[in-house]
Amino acid sequence: xxxxxxxxxxxxxxxxxxxxxxxxxxxxxxxxxxxxxxxxxxxxxxxxxxxxxxxxxxxxxxxxxxxxxxxxxxxxxxxxxxxxxxxxxxxxxxxxxxxxxxxxxxxxxxxxxxxxxxxxxxxxxxxxxxxxxxxxxxxxxxxxxxxxxxxxxxxxxxxxxxxxxxxxxxxxxxxxxxxxxxxxxxxxxxxxxxxxxxxxxxxxxxxxxxxxxxxxxxxxxxxxxxxxxxxxxx
Amino acid sequence: xxxxxxxxxxxxxxxxxxxxxxxxxxxxxxxxxxxxxxxxxxxxxxxxxxxxxxxxxxxxxxxxxxxxxxxxxxxxxxxxxxxxxxxxxxxxxxxxxxxxxxxxxxxxxxxxxxxxxxxxxxxxxxxxxxxxxxxxxxxxxxxxxxxxxxxxxxxxxxxxxxxxxxxxxxxxxxxxxxxxxxxxxxxxxxxxxxxxxxxxxxxxxxxxxxxxxxxxxxxxxxxxxxxxxxxxxx
Numbered sequence: 217x218x219x220x221x222x223x224x225x226x227x228x229x230x231x232x233x234x235x236x237x238x239x240x241x242x243x244x245x246x247x248x249x250x251x252x253x254x255x256x257x258x259x260x261x262x263x264x265x266x267x268x269x270x271x272x273x274x275x276x277x278x279x280x281x282x283x284x285x286x287x288x289x290x291x292x293x294x295x296x297x298x299x300x301x302x303x304x305x306x307x308x309x310x311x312x313x314x315x316x317x318x319x320x321x322x323x324x325x326x327x328x329x330x331x332x333x334x335x336x337x338x339x340x341x342x343x344x345x346x347x348x349x350x351x352x353x354x355x356x357x358x359x360x361x362x363x364x365x366x367x368x369x370x371x372x373x374x375x376x377x378x379x380x381x382x383x384x385x386x387x388x389x390x391x392x393x394x395x396x397x398x399x400x401x402x403x404x405x406x407x408x409x410x411x412x413x414x415x416x417x418x419x420x421x422x423x424x425x426x427x428x429x430x431x432x433x434x435x436x437x438x439x440x441x442x443x444x445x446x447x448x449x450x
Numbered sequence: 451x452x453x454x455x456x457x458x459x460x461x462x463x464x465x466x467x468x469x470x471x472x473x474x475x476x477x478x479x480x481x482x483x484x485x486x487x488x489x490x491x492x493x494x495x496x497x498x499x500x501x502x503x504x505x506x507x508x509x510x511x512x513x514x515x516x517x518x519x520x521x522x523x524x525x526x527x528x529x530x531x532x533x534x535x536x537x538x539x540x541x542x543x544x545x546x547x548x549x550x551x552x553x554x555x556x557x558x559x560x561x562x563x564x565x566x567x568x569x570x571x572x573x574x575x576x577x578x579x580x581x582x583x584x585x586x587x588x589x590x591x592x593x594x595x596x597x598x599x600x601x602x603x604x605x606x607x608x609x610x611x612x613x614x615x616x617x618x619x620x621x622x623x624x625x626x627x628x629x630x631x632x633x634x635x636x637x638x639x640x641x642x643x644x645x646x647x648x649x650x651x652x653x654x655x656x657x658x659x660x661x662x663x664x665x666x667x668x669x670x671x672x673x674x675x676x677x678x679x680x681x682x683x684x
Contacts, residue, residue, distance in 0.1 A: 308670050349665045387681065431583045436542050443677035447621065 218244055219347040221354055222256035228274040230254045230263055237270050253278050253350065260352050279352055286398045287445060288313045289438065290366050292405035293322045298435045299334075300341050307345035307355040309442040310449075314342070316360045321407035331360055363413050368421030371398025375422035376437055378408055383426040386441070390448060399445055406434050452478055453581040455588055456490035462508045464488045464497055471504050487512050487584065494586050513586055520632045521679060522547045523672065524600050526639035527556045532669045533568075534575050541579035541589040543676040544683075548576070550594045555641035565594055597647050602655030605632025609656035610671055612642055617660040620675070624682060633679055640668050 220240075224231040232240070232254065240246045248267045253260050260279040263272035289311050291302060303314060316338075326334060338357040346354045372390065377383050390399075402417055409417070418424060427437060454474075458465040466474070466488065474480045482501045487494050494513040497506035523545050525536060537548060550572075560568060572591040580588045606624065611617050624633075636651055643651070652658060661671060 305670050305673070308666050309674060348667070432542050433582070436539050439539070439673055440543060440677040440680065443674040444681045446674065447678045447681070 217251060217253050218246075219253040219255060219260065219350050221343065221347065222254045225256050229266075229271050230256055230261060230274060231271045232269075234270070240265070240269050251275070255352050255354075258352055260350070279350070284397055285310065285449065286313070286369070286371075287311045287442065288315065288369070288398075288400045289442070290315050290317050290400070290402040291438065292317060292319050292403060292434065293324045293326065293360070294406070294434060295324060296334075296337075299338060301435050302438050303338055303341045303355075303357060304345045305439050306442055307342050307351070308349040309439065310446045311442055312353070312355055314338070314355070314357045315366075316357070317366065317402075318360060318362050319405045320363075320410050320413060321405045323406065326360070335359065363416055366402060366417060366420055366422075367400075369398045369400050371396045371400065373400045373422045374425045374441075375402045375414070375417050376404065376441065377414075377424045377426055378404075379424065379426065383424045386425055386427050386444070389423055389425045390444060401438075401441060403434065403438055451485060451487055452480075453487040453489060453494065453584050455577065455581065456488045459490050463500075463505050464490055464495060464508060465505045468504070474499070474503050485509070489586050489588075492586055494584070513584070518631055519544065519683065520547070520603070520605075521545045521676065522549065522603070522632075522634045523676070524549050524551050524634070524636040525672065526551060526553050526637060526668065527558045527560065527594070528640070528668060529558060530568075530571075533572060535669050536672050537572055537575045537589075537591060538579045539673045540676055541576050541585070542583040543673065544680045545676055546587070546589055548572070548589070548591045549600075550591070551600065551636075552594060552596050553639045554597075554644050554647060555639045557640065560594070569593065597650055600636060600651060600654055600656075601634075603632045603634050605630045605634065607634045607656045608659045608675075609636045609648070609651050610638065610675065611648075611658045611660055612638075613658065613660065617658045620659055620661050620678070623657055623659045624678060635672075635675060637668065637672050 220232050220236045222230040223233050246265060246269065248265055250265050252263055252265060252272065254263045254272060259277060262275045262278045264275055265272045287310050289306060291314055293316050306314065335357060342355045342357050374389060402422055427440060432440060454466050454470045456464040457467050480499060480503065482499055484499050486497055486499060486506065488497045488506060493511060496509045496512045498509055499506045521544050523540060525548055527550050540548065569591060576589045576591050608623060636656055661674060666674060
C-alpha cells in the first residue's frame with residue numbers, strides 16, 4: 217500500500233501536502249475512500265481518503281513501533297547518480313540521517329545555490345524512499361558541513377578505511393553485542409581522505425575500520441556497511 | 451591499478467583480447483612498459499605491457515589466493531537499470547554466478563534474440579565489475595532458466611521470502627558457523643513468486659527466509675543479503 221508522510225493531525229483526520237496530492241491524483245489515480253498509509257510523528261496510520269484527497273480519516277494504527285535506532289552517515293559529495301543511489305538504498309536499509317561533508321578530495325564542489333538545490337533534491341529522494349519502504353520516520357539529508365564539524369556519538373563510531381595497517385576489522389568493531397542504538401559512520405571520497413583529515417576524524421572519536429578485502433566503489437561500501445548493521449540489529 | 455582478464459598464457463607472457471586492447475589504448479591511454487594486473491585461471495599477475503599492448507610480461511604474482519567460495523544468485527528478470535545494478539554491485543560484493551530465472555510474475559519477457567543480447571551485455575558488466583574490484587575470478591551470468599531447473603547445492607540454500615509466517619529469520623539461517631563455501635540464493639520478481647513456484651523451490655531444497663522488517667526493492671534485497679554473506683565470511 218502507498219505510504220505518505222502527514223503534515224498535520226486534527227483528532228482523527230490527517231493532512232497531506234499538495235505535492236502528495238498531485239502524486240495521489242495523477243500518479244496513483246486514487247479516489248475518495250481509497251486507503252493509504254499516512255505516517256505522522258513516528259506512528260503510521262491506515263487512512264481512508266476524503267473527497268479532497270488532501271486529507272483522510274484514520275481507520276486504525278498500522279505500525280506504532282517507534283524506531284529509535286539512529287544510523288548517521290557522513291558521506292562525500294559524489295556525482296548525482298551515486299548520491300541518489302546512496303540516499304535511496306541507504307534509507308531503505310535504515311540510515312536515519314545523511315550528512316554530506318566537504319572533503320578535500322571531493323571531485324564535486326557546489327556553490328551556495330548548488331547546495332540548496334541539491335539538498336532539496338536529496339531530501340525528496342529520502343522522503344520517497346522512506347515512504348516506499350514503509351518507514352515510520354523519514355530519513356533526512358542535513359546541510360553540507362566541514363570535516364571538523366563531524367561529531368561522534370555515545371555509541372559505535374566508525375571511520376571506513378582503505379588501509380591495511382593500524383585498522384580494526386569490521387567484525388571486531390560491529391558485533392551482535394555492540395549493535396547499539398547509535399551508530400555513526402564516516403565514508404571518505406573516491407580518492408580517499410587525506411592524512412590530516414584522518415587525524416582530525418580519529419581525534420573526534422572514530423575508529424579506523426577496514427571493511428572487505430575486495431576493492432569496492434564508494435557507493436557500494438556504504439550500502440555494504442548499512443546492510444550489516446541492519447542484519448546485526450534484527 | 452587497472453585489472454584485466456587474460457585469454458592465454460605462454461610461459462611468462464600473458465595475452466589480452468582486442469576489446470581490452472581498445473580499453474588500454476583509448477580509455478586508459480597506456481603505453482609500452484606500463485603496469486597492469488592480468489588475472490588468468492585464478493591467479494592475478496603484475497604485468498609489464500609489451501609494445502603491441504596486446505600482451506605483457508609477468509613481473510610477479512599479485513594475488514594468488516584462490517577464492518573457492520561460491521555465491522550463486524538466482525535472480526528475476528528486471529528492467530535493465532536494475533539488472534546492471536545487481537550484477538555490478540553483486541559482483542563487487544562476491545557473487546560468483548548469476549542465473550536469471552523465468553518467473554511467472556516477471557514483468558519483462560525476452561525472446562531468443564533478446565536473451566542473447568542481454569546475456570552478452572550482462573556478462574560485460576560482470577567482467578568490468580570483476581576487474582574493477584580486483585577479483586581473481588570473473589563472475590558470470592548464465593543462460594536464463596525455468597523455475598524447475600533451479601538447483602540447490604550441498605551448502606546453505608535460501609529462498610528469500612516476503613512472508614511473515616512459516617519462514618526462518620535470516621540470522622537463524624546464516625550464522626558465522628554456517629557461512630559455508632557454497633551459498634545459493636533465490637530472489638523472486640517484484641510481484642513475488644507464485645504459490646506453485648514456492649512449492650517447487652522449497653521441494654528443491656531451499657529454506658524460506660525472511661530478510662528485514664522494512665519493505666525493500668528487489669534489487670536492494672539482493673545487495674543486502676550478499677553484503678551479509680561477505681561480512682560473515684571475513
